[in-house]
Amino acid sequence: MEEEKLENYKLQYYLEKCGLKSRYQMLSLIIIFLIYGTSEFIAITLPFVEITPYVKYYDSELNQNFTLQTTYKNCNSTLKKFNYTIIYEKSRSSLVTDFKIFCDQDKVSLIGSSLFLGVMIGSFLSHFFSDKIGRKKTIILFSVLYSSCQFLYLIIGNLYFLYTVLLFSGMFYSIIILSSILLLNEVIDVELTAIFTTIIYNAYPFAGLIYDFLFKELNDWRLIFIIIGIVHLITTIILAFFLDESPRFHFGNRDLDSLKKTLTYIAVVNKKEFDVVEINNIFSEYKPDKNFRNVNENDDPRLTLGVKAEDGVDEKGKF
Numbered sequence: 517m518e519e520e521k522l523e524n525y526k527l528q529y530y531l532e533k534c535g536l537k538s539r540y541q542m543l544s545l546i547i548i549f550l551i552y553g554t555s556e557f558i559a560i561t562l563p564f565v566e567i568t569p570y571v572k573y574y575d576s577e578l579n580q581n582f583t584l585q586t587t588y589k590n591c592n593s594t595l596k597k598f599n600y601t602i603i604y605e606k607s608r609s610s611l612v613t614d615f616k617i618f619c620d621q622d623k624v625s626l627i628g629s630s631l632f633l634g635v636m637i638g639s640f641l642s643h644f645f646s647d648k649i650g651r652k653k654t655i656i657l658f659s660v661l662y663s664s665c666q667f668l669y670l671i672i673g674n675l676y677f678l679y680t681v682l683l684f685s686g687m688f689y690s691i692i693i694l695s696s697i698l699l700l701n702e703v704i705d706v707e708l709t710a711i712f713t714t715i716i717y718n719a720y721p722f723a724g725l726i727y728d729f730l731f732k733e734l735n736d737w738r739l740i741f742i743i744i745g746i747v748h749l750i751t752t753i754i755l756a757f758f759l760d761e762s763p764r765f766h767f768g769n770r771d772l773d774s775l776k777k778t779l780t781y782i783a784v785v786n787k788k789e790f791d792v793v794e795i796n797n798i799f800s801e802y803k804p805d806k807n808f809r810n811v812n813e814n815d816d817p818r819l820t821l822g823v824k825a826e827d828g829v830d831e832k833g834k835f
Contacts, residue, residue, distance in 0.1 A: 526798045527767050533794075534779050535786030536705035543785065545712055547755050548700045551655065553719035554748035555662060555692045558685045559635075560724045561740075562628055564731045568618045569607035573600035591619035609735045615675050623675065630679040634686025641687070642694040647768075651699035652761045655692055659752035662688040666745025670738050702762040703782065770799055 535541070568586040575582055575598060583603065584590060607613055617623040645654040665685040672678050697716065701709055730740050760782065766775040776792045783790035 523767075523798060526795070527763070530779055530790075530795050530798070531703075531763060531782075532705075533788065534783040534790050535788045536703070537708060538786035538788070540782045540785040541704045541708065541712075544700050544703055544759055545715060547751065547759055548696045549716055549719050550751040551659065551696050551748070551755060552693055552716050553723035554744055554751055555659070555689045555696075556720050556723055557666075557727060557744045557748070558631060558682075558689055560720065560727055561731075561737075562631070564608075564727065565611035565737050566624060566627065567608045567610040567612070569610070569613040570603040571595065571600040572603055573598040586618050588619070588621050595619060608731070609737045611678075611737055614737075615678070617675065626679055627682060630682040631686040634683040634688075635690040637683075638687035638690025639694065642691045645691060646695045646698055647765075650761050650765050651695050651702070652755070652759060654695040655699065656752055656756055658688045658691045658695075659748060659755075662692060663745040663749040663752070666741045666748070669741040699759070699762050702764045767798075772796070772799060 570583060570585050572581060572583045573595065574580075575594075582594075583606075586595065602613065604613075610618075611627065612618040612624055615623075642654070645658075649657070662685065665681050665688065668681050672681060697713065700712060700716065704712055727740070727744075730743070731737070734740055734743075760778045761774065763775055763778045763782070766772075766778055772795070775798070776795060779795065780790065780792050
């Protein structure tokens with residue numbers, strides 16, 4: 517336990533030397549903001565893809581033509597009695613119109629249910645992938661899969677296949693956003709956690725305004741899904757090139773070589789001086805013996821764990 521505490525103190529010290537409030541952190545914030553906003557797309561757009569169409573019908577009882585926007589109420593009453601025609605020119609492009617399910621409340625509700633069931637499943641699976649293959653690789657893998665799902669919407673014609681794709685879209689989306697937040701929080705100073713997380717969460721309303729504009733201007737829900745899939749894929753490529761794996765992931769796996777590379781990259785981006793040789797002793801074994809110094813409670817807390825001077829600690833407890 518004491519050895520783990522010492523190693524964590526060392527890691528925090530090296531992270532601070534590489535910079536926790538500088539360029540790399542701002543770069544991470546911008547990229548994760550874009551990843552978050554484009555992956556939130558599938559959840560934000562539900563109100564748009566469920567917009568009901570306008571229809572026209574002839575009421576033989578009143579001998580009159582009527583035009584109205586469908587609701588579940590008039591679906592179950594008026595439209596059941598008369599043959600109606602969808603007015604595509606006046607209606608907004610939507611999923612419920614394409615699949616002609618706007619009068620079937622159960623089938624429409626399965627759109628959101630399928631998506632959020634996937635979100636729930638993804639939230640349980642996220643930590644497994646993040647801890648197993650890394651935060652960055654998890655984001656890249658599931659972002660590619662997420663974008664692929666967006667491309668599938670162009671050709672989907674079967675309602676049950678649609679529910680299946682929505683389920684996987686929700687699962688991938690959940691894994692992406694949870695892993696993204698984790699990757700960001702592990703490379704920033706604890707003082708920035710609250711403000712950075714707030715900014716990331718504001719990607720949701722910010723993206724919502726953009727998607728509202730797209731739906732009004734393009735009026736083709738399938739095309740919009742394709743555009744977002746492409747944008748998300750481009751953002752993922754940017755992340756792959758400009759962000760490194762979380763140093764805490766390498767630290768947890770005791771991968772010294774990868775940890776050195778990540779810390780060096782962060783230091784270079786932040787223009788900080790960092791001697792990578794310093795961290796060679798980060799995983800050194802903790803073996804108390806007569807050479808350890810006695811310290812008092814006012815000393816650096818790392819010294820209370822019995823750090824040797826030859827292990828890289830000077831008389832002031834600085835690494």
